[in-house]
Amino acid sequence: MTQQAPRPGAGRAASAPLVGNASEPTLFEFSSPGRRAYSLRTTGVPGLSAKELIPAEYLRDDALELAEVSERDLVGHFTRLAHRQYCVDLGAYPLGSCTMKYNPKICDEAASLRSFAGVHPSTPVRAAQGWMQILVELEEMLCSITGMAAATLQPAAGAAGELTGLLLMRAFHEARGDHRSKVIIPDSAHGTNPASVTLGGYEVVTVGSDGRGFVNVAQLKDALGPDIAGIMLTNPNTLGLFEEDIVEIARLVHEVGGLLYYDGANLNPILGVVRPGDMGFDIVHMNLHKTFATPHGGGGPGAGPVAVSQRLVGYLPGPRPVRSAAASDEFILEQPAHSIGRVHTYYGNSLVLLRAWTYIRLNGAEGLRRVADVAVLNANWLREKLRGFYDFPYDHPVMHECVISVSSLKKTTGVRALDVAKRLLEFGFHAPTVYFPLIVDEALMIEPTETESPETIAALAAALVEIAQEAAREREEGTALTAAHAPRSTPVQRVDEARAARQLVSTFDARR
Amino acid sequence: MPDFVPHTHEDVVQMLEFLGLKSTEELFSAIPEAIRLAGGLALDKGLSEADVAAELARIGQRNLTTGAERNGLVCFAGGGSYDHEIPAVTRALAGRSEFVTAYTPYQPEVAQGVLEALFEYQTFISRITGLPISNSSLYDGSAALVEAVNLAVAETHSSRVIVSTGIHPNWRRVLATFAKGTGHEIEEVRLVDGLTDWNSVPGDKGGCVVVGFPNYVGAIESLAKARSLADRLGALLVVCQDPVSAGLLHSPGLHGADVVVGEAQAFGTALSFGGPYLGFFACAERLVRRLPGRLVGETIDLGGTRSYVTTLRAREQDIRREKASSNVCTNETLMAITAAIQLGWLGTEGIREIAIAGARAANYARGCFADDPDISFATHAPMFREFALRLPIPASEAIDRLLDEGYLAGIALREGYEGTDLEETMLLAFTERRTKEEIDHFASALRKVVRR
Numbered sequence: 028m029t030q031q032a033p034r035p036g037a038g039r040a041a042s043a044p045l046v047g048n049a050s051e052p053t054l055f056e057f058s059s060p061g062r063r064a065y066s067l068r069t070t071g072v073p074g075l076s077a078k079e080l081i082p083a084e085y086l087r088d089d090a091l092e093l094a095e096v097s098e099r100d101l102v103g104h105f106t107r108l109a110h111r112q113y114c115v116d117l118g119a120y121p122l123g124s125c126t127m128k129y130n131p132k133i134c135d136e137a138a139s140l141r142s143f144a145g146v147h148p149s150t151p152v153r154a155a156q157g158w159m160q161i162l163v164e165l166e167e168m169l170c171s172i173t174g175m176a177a178a179t180l181q182p183a184a185g186a187a188g189e190l191t192g193l194l195l196m197r198a199f200h201e202a203r204g205d206h207r208s209k210v211i212i213p214d215s216a217h218g219t220n221p222a223s224v225t226l227g228g229y230e231v232v233t234v235g236s237d238g239r240g241f242v243n244v245a246q247l248k249d250a251l252g253p254d255i256a257g258i259m260l261t262n263p264n265t266l267g268l269f270e271e272d273i274v275e276i277a278r279l280v281h282e283v284g285g286l287l288y289y290d291g292a293n294l295n296p297i298l299g300v301v302r303p304g305d306m307g308f309d310i311v312h313m314n315l316h317k318t319f320a321t322p323h324g325g326g327g328p329g330a331g332p333v334a335v336s337q338r339l340v341g342y343l344p345g346p347r348p349v350r351s352a353a354a355s356d357e358f359i360l361e362q363p364a365h366s367i368g369r370v371h372t373y374y375g376n377s378l379v380l381l382r383a384w385t386y387i388r389l390n391g392a393e394g395l396r397r398v399a400d401v402a403v404l405n406a407n408w409l410r411e412k413l414r415g416f417y418d419f420p421y422d423h424p425v426m427h428e429c430v431i432s433v434s435s436l437k438k439t440t441g442v443r444a445l446d447v448a449k450r451l452l453e454f455g456f457h458a459p460t461v462y463f464p465l466i467v468d469e470a471l472m473i474e475p476t477e478t479e480s481p482e483t484i485a486a487l488a489a490a491l492v493e494i495a496q497e498a499a500r501e502r503e504e505g506t507a508l509t510a511a512h513a514p515r516s517t518p519v520q521r522v523d524e525a526r527a528a529r530q531l532v533s534t535f536d537a538r539r
Numbered sequence: 540m541p542d543f544v545p546h547t548h549e550d551v552v553q554m555l556e557f558l559g560l561k562s563t564e565e566l567f568s569a570i571p572e573a574i575r576l577a578g579g580l581a582l583d584k585g586l587s588e589a590d591v592a593a594e595l596a597r598i599g600q601r602n603l604t605t606g607a608e609r610n611g612l613v614c615f616a617g618g619g620s621y622d623h624e625i626p627a628v629t630r631a632l633a634g635r636s637e638f639v640t641a642y643t644p645y646q647p648e649v650a651q652g653v654l655e656a657l658f659e660y661q662t663f664i665s666r667i668t669g670l671p672i673s674n675s676s677l678y679d680g681s682a683a684l685v686e687a688v689n690l691a692v693a694e695t696h697s698s699r700v701i702v703s704t705g706i707h708p709n710w711r712r713v714l715a716t717f718a719k720g721t722g723h724e725i726e727e728v729r730l731v732d733g734l735t736d737w738n739s740v741p742g743d744k745g746g747c748v749v750v751g752f753p754n755y756v757g758a759i760e761s762l763a764k765a766r767s768l769a770d771r772l773g774a775l776l777v778v779c780q781d782p783v784s785a786g787l788l789h790s791p792g793l794h795g796a797d798v799v800v801g802e803a804q805a806f807g808t809a810l811s812f813g814g815p816y817l818g819f820f821a822c823a824e825r826l827v828r829r830l831p832g833r834l835v836g837e838t839i840d841l842g843g844t845r846s847y848v849t850t851l852r853a854r855e856q857d858i859r860r861e862k863a864s865s866n867v868c869t870n871e872t873l874m875a876i877t878a879a880i881q882l883g884w885l886g887t888e889g890i891r892e893i894a895i896a897g898a899r900a901a902n903y904a905r906g907c908f909a910d911d912p913d914i915s916f917a918t919h920a921p922m923f924r925e926f927a928l929r930l931p932i933p934a935s936e937a938i939d940r941l942l943d944e945g946y947l948a949g950i951a952l953r954e955g956y957e958g959t960d961l962e963e964t965m966l967l968a969f970t971e972r973r974t975k976e977e978i979d980h981f982a983s984a985l986r987k988v989v990r991r
Contacts, residue, residue: 050846051655053659053662054883055659055662062886063886063889064628064883064885064886064889065886065888065892066626067624068972068974069974070896070973070974070975071974072896072903072973072978073899073903074899075899075902080899080902081787081898081921082759082921085759085788085789086788086789087787087789090887090891091666091667091785091786091890092887093883093886093887094882094883094887095887096886098628101628101632101880101883101884102628102632104883105632105656106632106635108651108653108655109632109638109652110652111651111652112649112650112651112653113637113646113649113650114636114637114640114641115636115642116639120642122645125642130640131541131543135634135639136592137591137595140596140599141604142596142599142600142602142604143602143811143812144810144811145604145606145611145809145810146602146603146604146605146810146812147614147616147620147622147810147947148811148812149616149947150612150812150947151942153939154602154603154942154947155602155812156602157598157600157601157602160598171580171582172580172582174576183679183682183814183815183871184678184870185868185869186866186867186868186869187682190717190720194717194719194720197719198719217857218855218856218857218858218859218860219856219857219866219868221856221860221861221863222861222863222865224861225861225862225866226689226717226720228719228721228722231861269567269570273571273574274571274574297570298580299576299579299580300570300575301567301574301576302576305574305576306574316869322639322640323641323642323643324638324639324641324873324876325638325639325641325643325644325650325657325872325873325876326643326675326833326870327815327870327873327874328814328869328871328873328874329869344716367716368712368713368715368719369709369712369716370716370717371679371713371814372619372680372681372710372813372816373709373812373813373814374812374813375813376678376814377815378814378815379814385591387582388585388591388594389540389543389586389587389591390543390585391582391583391584391585392579392584392585393585394543394585395582396579396580397542397544398543400551401544401546403566404554404558404563404566405554407558408554408558423569424566426569449646452648452649457642457646457649477544478543478545479545480545480546480550481550481554512841514648514649517649518648519648519651519840519842519846520648520840520841520842520844521648522838522841523839523840523841524838524848524850527836527837527838527848527850528836528850528851528853531827531836532838533661533673533835533836533837533850534661534662534672535659535662536662536666536671538837
């Protein structure tokens with residue numbers, strides 16, 4: 028047998044842990060012809076050849092090359108990748124507006140139960156009564172939490188929920204022969220809001236914030252008219268502030284025949300305190316992967332149910348699981364009279380919905396109220412610990428998150444929000460959201476959530492204070508700014524984003 | 540009830556004191572008194588973990604599930620959701636909390652695990668589809684189709700969308716729902732003996748032609764014919780691919796497709812009552828600036844070490860806001876990582892094996908009904924691993940009866956096939972998990988129930 032040159036990944040699979048900043052080769056670099064991990068059931072089905080089964084004109088000419096690795100290499104590779112990944116289970120993740128709270132393990136176990144995970148979505152409803160019960164009960168719980176009449180669980184994420192809400196808005200107006208063309212969005216809104224409005228076939232009208240960080244009511248009044256289909260609001264807003272004029276805003280929008288849409292990205296701090304329905308909202312979307320602790324999976328799956336007030340129930344996506352008139356513990360599917368149609372192939376991200384059901388059952392009314400209390404307590408406590416070290420652009424007590432600015436620090440030292448975020452990684456914390464909301468210069472948006480202990484929050488505050496002091500000290504001494512070159516102790520250092528965009532290599536095969 | 544909040548009573552008191560407050564209620568003083576919720580939420584009291592687990596077990600008993608357990612159904616239903624093998628290694632790796640409990644990789648320095656796994660996923664999807672660019676996932680097959688159509692309309696400036704009725708009927712419904720916002724004009728094209736009747740499409744202009752490969756009723760469509768229609772109309776060709784078929788059949792990107800999308804639940808994700816699933820999306824290089832969702836690219840860090848980062852971010856909604864062509868933010872990263880693991884497990888040989896095993900089982904089952912006087916084939920076009928049967932009773936009735944015999948017998952074609960010769964036929968699907976014995980017994984059970 029001839030000796031081959033060592034392959035790039037060869038040897039690493041012998042279970043060597045990562046050393047220093049060595050990168051992990053891709054799975055393709057572990058591939059060696061003839062290795063395999065798979066094994067399949069013995070079926071006894073006659074083993075006809077491809078040509079006996081399918082006309083040759085459709086058959087591929089070459090094998091579809093994937094990778095050829097052993098199970099041991101597969102496990103080694105993905106375990107080493109896992110070791111190069113930060114996650115909530117490791118530590119605090121204070122990303123503003125993302126609500127990265129701890130995800131209870133029992134919820135994962137619920138989602139892996141064969142009696143739920145093994146059910147095919149085309150199973151006749153009579154054989155999926157358990158699923159129907161979960162979906163209907165979750166809908167009822169979410170309506171109770173938001174103060175709305177009914178909900179659809181179909182949208183697979185927040186943005187899908189937003190678009191569903193806008194289509195509901197459109198259907199509602201059009202059923203009245205009322206053709207409206209614009210939707211109002213405050214300048215502090217999440218980027219998905221304006222994108223969803225465009226896809227909903229509406230034009231965006233942006234309304235500014237006033238000096239206090241709230242919707243500018245005078246500007247809103249000027250924007251309102253018969254062409255306004257509605258307004259999309261996040262409350263508390265992305266500054267972490269509760270819109271104190273919400274009742275007045277609701278009255279003004281309803282007066283011109285518009286609807287109020289509630290972006291539920293920031294629902295966490297109002298659980299059991301105040302409900303969007305009671306504020307006057309007509310349409311509410313919720314991010315179950317935020318408020319209801321379903322894990323984010325590195326960027327999904329999420330779930331974005333949409334709840335509506337009574338006058339919009341008939342437009343909800345269908346078919347909807349509902350309790351049968353005959354017996355309250357029997358469930359059927361029903362098509363709402365003026366349904367906008369399906370927004371998901373089946374019922375939504377069912378296993379995410381099951382996790383949220385489990386989370387709400389564990390917490391109950393009192394547990395959810397405690398979530399809100401401590402989420403708000405943590406955010407305010409952290410904020411006060413940072414006073415004097417960073418700028419507080421809109422200086423009010425906050426709800427679930429606080430937005431601070433690195434503006435002064437940047438002027439005196441040159442250290443930017445991005446640098447603070449990167450330096451924080453070296454203290455063992457995930458970075459906050461940076462440069463958002465857009466209305467704050469050099470913004471750091473910090474959401475500690477209720478599941479981080481006072482000790483953890485104190486350590487986070489101390490790290491942020493140390494970063495500011497370190498920068499001031501280094502500037503004074505004229506030494507290099509540590510934060511400007513951070514992080515160095517992470518699996519990789521600051522990455523060259525411009526190069527990634529300039530020379531696009533998005534697959535292993537595109538490597539030159 | 541369990542308490543996921545670590546704060547003791549003393550902690551809360553001390554923190555409030557630091558803020559100069561006397562009670563947690565004062566934290567909410569910005570909220571007008573008039574709208575505050577009096578008396579708390581109308582929800583049941585919280586339950587212990589053990590009590591919730593017991594309740595879930597009770598409710599779960601009301602589901603008939605697929606699988607080998609007592610009362611488990613043998614699954615012949617497919618239609619985009621398939622009963623494939625999910626090995627222990629996929630479950631163990633995809634269940635690691637580093638993948639499960641991470642957020643979107645906004646800070647690449649501490650997210651190389653997710654980013655590199657997505658880079659591998661993109662490579663797999665690129666090879667399966669035969670197109671150079673794959674995003675890092677969308678919600679499911681229907682969402683991927685909607686995004687593909689939006690891309691095609693934007694690229695061609697024509698909102699005329701020609702869709703084969705060989706596309707999943709629910710995907711067509713979802714497409715119609717979102718078209719109410721975008722204003723696309725959708726024209727559905729009928730099937731003749733399982734294949735799309737492209738000749739019936741008039742005109743010389745259009746934005747998009749959508750075909751299934753294989754299609755929803757199991758037939759293998761001619762990509763050449765769909766391509767020539769797209770050329771006549773000046774449209775993009777969007778192919779909805781069953782990605783498992785690539786183990787045996789052409790990769791559509793090498794046979795005329797501009798965009799290939801589909802559902803990749805088959806790669807390691809359980810049936811899950813329909814979600815979360817995995818929408819895949821691949822396109823030609825020239826369309827990359829219109830790609831929806833996230834894209835991972837390779838780069839280097841300051842020290843020159845190979846690293847990964849989300850790239851071409853300027854396409855995305857948080858930057859383009861109302862000018863964005865897609866609003867996707869959260870996607871299905873965990874399912875994409877799961878697929879990368881599963882495809883690593885299957886490997887070059889395994890993907891061919893599961894593809895041919897499905898085709899063999901379908902072929903064998905077809906043989907079981909070949910000479911049956913009461914049961915006939917709904918279509919005669921070449922098939923991959925699915926086909927529809929015409930029964931002497933409505934398919935929905937047969938499926939209902941077969942539940943009691945231990946089978947999830949298939950899908951009754953109804954919604955989306957109203958008034959066609961496929962209405963109330965029964966669509967069957969086969970994977971590497973179906974044995975000869977299961978198929979034999981199923982065939983006898985089906986014969987029995989249709990004659991009852």
